[in-house]
Amino acid sequence: MSGATGWVSVAMVSVVTLAIGAFGLRISRTTSDFYVASRSVGPLWNASAIGGEYLSAASFLGIAGLVLAFGADMLWFPVGFAVGYLVLLVLVAAPLRRSGAYTIPDFAEARLESHGVRRLASALVVVVGWLYLLPQLQGAGLTLRTVTGAPAWTGAVLVAAVVVLNVVAGGMRSITFVQAFQYWLKLTALLVPLVVLLVVWRRDGSPSPASGADGVGAADWLLPLAGGSATDLYQTYSLMVATFLGTMGLPHVLVRFYTNPDGPAARRTTVIVLGLLAVFYLLPPVYGSLGRLYAPDLVASGRADAVVLELPGRMLDGLGGDLLGALLTAGAFAAFLSTSSGLTVSVAGALSQDVLVRLPLGRGRRLGGVAAFRIAAMLALTVPLAVALSTQRLSVASSVGLAFAVAASTFCPLLVLGIWWRRLTDAGAVAGLLAGGVASGGAVVLVIADPDATGWLGALLAQPAAWTVPTAFVAMVVGSLLTPWRIAPGVDRTMVSLHAPEALDLDRGSWQPR
Amino acid sequence: MRSLLRTQLRLALTALALVVGPLAALPVVFVLAPRVGEVSVLGLPLPWLLLGVVVHPVLVLVGWTYARRAGQAEQQFTDLVMRS
Numbered sequence: 222m223s224g225a226t227g228w229v230s231v232a233m234v235s236v237v238t239l240a241i242g243a244f245g246l247r248i249s250r251t252t253s254d255f256y257v258a259s260r261s262v263g264p265l266w267n268a269s270a271i272g273g274e275y276l277s278a279a280s281f282l283g284i285a286g287l288v289l290a291f292g293a294d295m296l297w298f299p300v301g302f303a304v305g306y307l308v309l310l311v312l313v314a315a316p317l318r319r320s321g322a323y324t325i326p327d328f329a330e331a332r333l334e335s336h337g338v339r340r341l342a343s344a345l346v347v348v349v350g351w352l353y354l355l356p357q358l359q360g361a362g363l364t365l366r367t368v369t370g371a372p373a374w375t376g377a378v379l380v381a382a383v384v385v386l387n388v389v390a391g392g393m394r395s396i397t398f399v400q401a402f403q404y405w406l407k408l409t410a411l412l413v414p415l416v417v418l419l420v421v422w423r424r425d426g427s428p429s430p431a432s433g434a435d436g437v438g439a440a441d442w443l444l445p446l447a448g449g450s451a452t453d454l455y456q457t458y459s460l461m462v463a464t465f466l467g468t469m470g471l472p473h474v475l476v477r478f479y480t481n482p483d484g485p486a487a488r489r490t491t492v493i494v495l496g497l498l499a500v501f502y503l504l505p506p507v508y509g510s511l512g513r514l515y516a517p518d519l520v521a522s523g524r525a526d527a528v529v530l531e532l533p534g535r536m537l538d539g540l541g542g543d544l545l546g547a548l549l550t551a552g553a554f555a556a557f558l559s560t561s562s563g564l565t566v567s568v569a570g571a572l573s574q575d576v577l578v579r580l581p582l583g584r585g586r587r588l589g590g591v592a593a594f595r596i597a598a599m600l601a602l603t604v605p606l607a608v609a610l611s612t613q614r615l616s617v618a619s620s621v622g623l624a625f626a627v628a629a630s631t632f633c634p635l636l637v638l639g640i641w642w643r644r645l646t647d648a649g650a651v652a653g654l655l656a657g658g659v660a661s662g663g664a665v666v667l668v669i670a671d672p673d674a675t676g677w678l679g680a681l682l683a684q685p686a687a688w689t690v691p692t693a694f695v696a697m698v699v700g701s702l703l704t705p706w707r708i709a710p711g712v713d714r715t716m717v718s719l720h721a722p723e724a725l726d727l728d729r730g731s732w733q734p735r
Numbered sequence: 736m737r738s739l740l741r742t743q744l745r746l747a748l749t750a751l752a753l754v755v756g757p758l759a760a761l762p763v764v765f766v767l768a769p770r771v772g773e774v775s776v777l778g779l780p781l782p783w784l785l786l787g788v789v790v791h792p793v794l795v796l797v798g799w800t801y802a803r804r805a806g807q808a809e810q811q812f813t814d815l816v817m818r819s
Contacts, residue, residue: 296786300758303791307754307798311747315805445765445782457762465755485809488802495798499791506787641744720740722809 227368230547234406234554235383238399264486268493270397271477273404275302275468275494276501277353277560278360279621281407281553284502286525288509289516292442295509297457298622299502301464305625306498309469310491315484316640316719323479324570325472325632332639332719334709335647341654343575345631346472347601348662350568353471353624354561354605360526361557362609367527368550377609380554381602384561388569388598397480403559404497410552411504414533414545418511421536428514442513452680455687460622463686467625470632472571473563483723508532529553565601573597622684623665630657630689634697643716645697646707653697660689739812743805750801754794761785 280302287295322328325346330339358377365376387399422428445457468474481487512519512528515535519525530553533545573593634653638645664685673679681688701708709715765782774781779788 293780293782293786296783300786300790303794304754304758307794308751310798311750311801311805443780443783445762445786454762454766458759461759485802485806488805492795492798492802495795499795502791503788506783641740716740717736720743721736722813 226543226547227365227550230551231365231368231379231554234551234558235379237402238383238555238558239387264481264490264493266397266401267477267480268490268497269404270400270480271474271490271494272497272501273400273402273407273555273559274473274477274563275306275471275498275560276404276407276556277621278357278553278556280501280505281411281556282360282364282526282529283356283621284505285508285512285529286519286527288506289512289528290520290525293445294453294457296445296506297460298464299505301461301625302468303495303498303502304461304465305468306491306495308465309474310488310495313469313475313636313640314478314487314491317475317636318478318481318487319484319721319723320715320719321479323476324567325470325475325635326571326575328639329635329650332709332712332715333645333647333650334711335650338647338650338654340575341651342632342635343571345627345654345658346571347568348658349470349624349628349631350472350564350571350601351605351608352627352665353473353621354564354568354602355609356620356624357557357561357564358606358609359620361554363524363526364530364550364553364557367524367530368546374610376557377606380557380561381606383558384565385599385602388562388565389595399562400559403555406555407552407559408497408501410548410555411501411508411529414549415504415507417541417545418532418536419507422511422514452677456680456684459626459680459684459687462690463622463626463629463684465629466633466690467627467629467686469636470628471624472567473560476563476567476570505529511536561602565598568601569594569597572600623661623668626684626686626689627658627661627665629686630661630693633690634694638694638697638701640719642701643712644701644705644708646701646704647709648704648707649697649699649701652700653693656696657689657693660692661685664689739808742808746801746804746808750797753797758790 280299284295284298287298317328320328320331322331326339326342329342330336358380359373361376361380362373363376365371365379366373478487478490481490508529511532512525516528516531519528519531530546530549533542533549536542537545573596577593577597631654634657635650638653639650664682668682761782
């Protein structure tokens with residue numbers, strides 16, 4: 222594709238995103254709007270927004286790249302990303318909405334009546350958010366380099382700048398409109414080119430992707446777990462644990478549930494999200510398969526993540542290939558912008574509520590809510606941007622996989638036990654969060670330091686969820702059983718407010734989100 | 736209240752078992768019986784068909800059924816409390 226078309230599509234997505242954000246700005250005025258969009262968003266809008274936020278660089282580019290490089294085993298990524306929403310629906314969606322909390326720290330504080338757990342949860346929100354922002358920014362760099370030849374840092378800086386402008390100006394209300402728009406843009410951007418590419422493929426005589434020569438052998442590529450080795454099996458199961466249980470712990474996902482009017486609406490929204498994701502996730506594996514026929518050299522050159530962007534130019538000549546390539550570039554940028562925006566809002570929320578507004582400014586003054594949020598939004602992006610610009614990259618999907626593992630090892634036990642088990646105590650929660658956080662976080666640090674470790678140690682570190690999630694659950698349960706006197710005094714009222722239908726007039730306690 | 740909690744938890748775990756059970760069995764099947772992977776349905780190898788296509792409508796169906804049942808359980812509970 223020529224550089225000019227690439228620049229035009231990137232510029233258009235950025236401008237449209239900012240324009241919709243500015244439109245939303247006229248509506249959002251107060252502090253609570255900044256966080257939760259006034260709870261007046263319909264289920265389809267809200268579901269589109271959740272879908273738009275959730276479908277990140279890993280979904281748009283990463284899955285196709287992994288399928289191209291490694292074949293059938295990688296189909297577990299889209300499956301896991303989708304199943305994660307079913308788990309969230311049945312275990313968390315309605316009770317979380319009823320709790321009135323819109324972030325995990327809020328939930329921890331409301332359920333366990335402890336500021337300590339709240340602060341620890343906030344710190345973990347920042348860690349998971351930064352970990353997940355990193356691949357978004359790296360993916361943006363890769364995309365811009367692929368389509369325009371610009372150096373990798375330009376893409377990362379561009380995405381960070383657009384997101385900061387939008388978040389600082391509009392908060393969550395404008396973000397909701399932007400996100401809903403981004404879902405439909407991403408679906409169109411992936412679907413339309415794919416139809417054309419499949420027509421070209423038919424015209425070429427429908428060759429089987431398995432016959433592609435480079436990289437893994439045909440049988441290994443086509444069949445899952447073809448080697449049958451124990452480490453492969455372990456990695457598959459560990460990936461399942463991380464993605465199934467990690468979705469509920471992603472900070473930018475949970476915030477959206479507060480924008481539903483009540484518990485049943487939260488469930489309806491989640492079912493619509495499942496439908497939207499089902500349609501979307503049919504597509505990336507097809508790109509990966511076509512890539513094995515038309516762009517197998519990307520694997521050897523280590524640029525498999527770019528397969529979605531490269532295919533139109535390789536399969537079509539002239540203007541057609543250019544236009545479809547531009548559409549895909551637009552979709553990829555929508556993915557970076559939407560996920561980064563959601564993450565930035567969440568990280569900024571945690572930073573501003575639990576760090577910045579507490580800072581004394583001298584003469585007894587403190588930062589106001591909105592000013593703190595704006596400063597926090599800039600901090601939220603600066604740190605991952607600095608890391609993205611300075612480190613060598615893991616593949617987009619594998620670093621996202623690590624973020625899921627950390628989320629599954631920390632917030633999943635906190636939410637599941639907090640909602641369904643009244644004997645959870647603050648001390649138990651702290652023990653579990655620390656055990657899961659240190660174990661999975663340690664694995665992440667070791668993997669980033671040495672991504673090429675092999676054998677059992679490499680497998681245990683690259684896919685830590687299968688051992689870190691049980692560790693966190695055990696620590697949380699044992700810690701709670703050892704400290705029965707620390708069960709929150711208001712636990713019975715809290716459990717009623719989590720599970721009782723809104724129609725009933727019951728004593729739900731007096732906790733309000735800040 | 737306890738009975739509502741138990742009903743909801745049972746519904747949730749049933750939905751999870753329906754989806755996660757078969758999915759968790761798949762890798763073992765692929766390793767123990769590699770021939771399964773060579774079966775091809777509608778021109779697609781069976782693993783690709785199951786993981787790439789079939790799983791998604793099943794998820795939506797289970798999710799939709801769960802949401803309906805959970806809503807019904809809450810309605811029954813509300814009726815019960817209102818009457819007493």
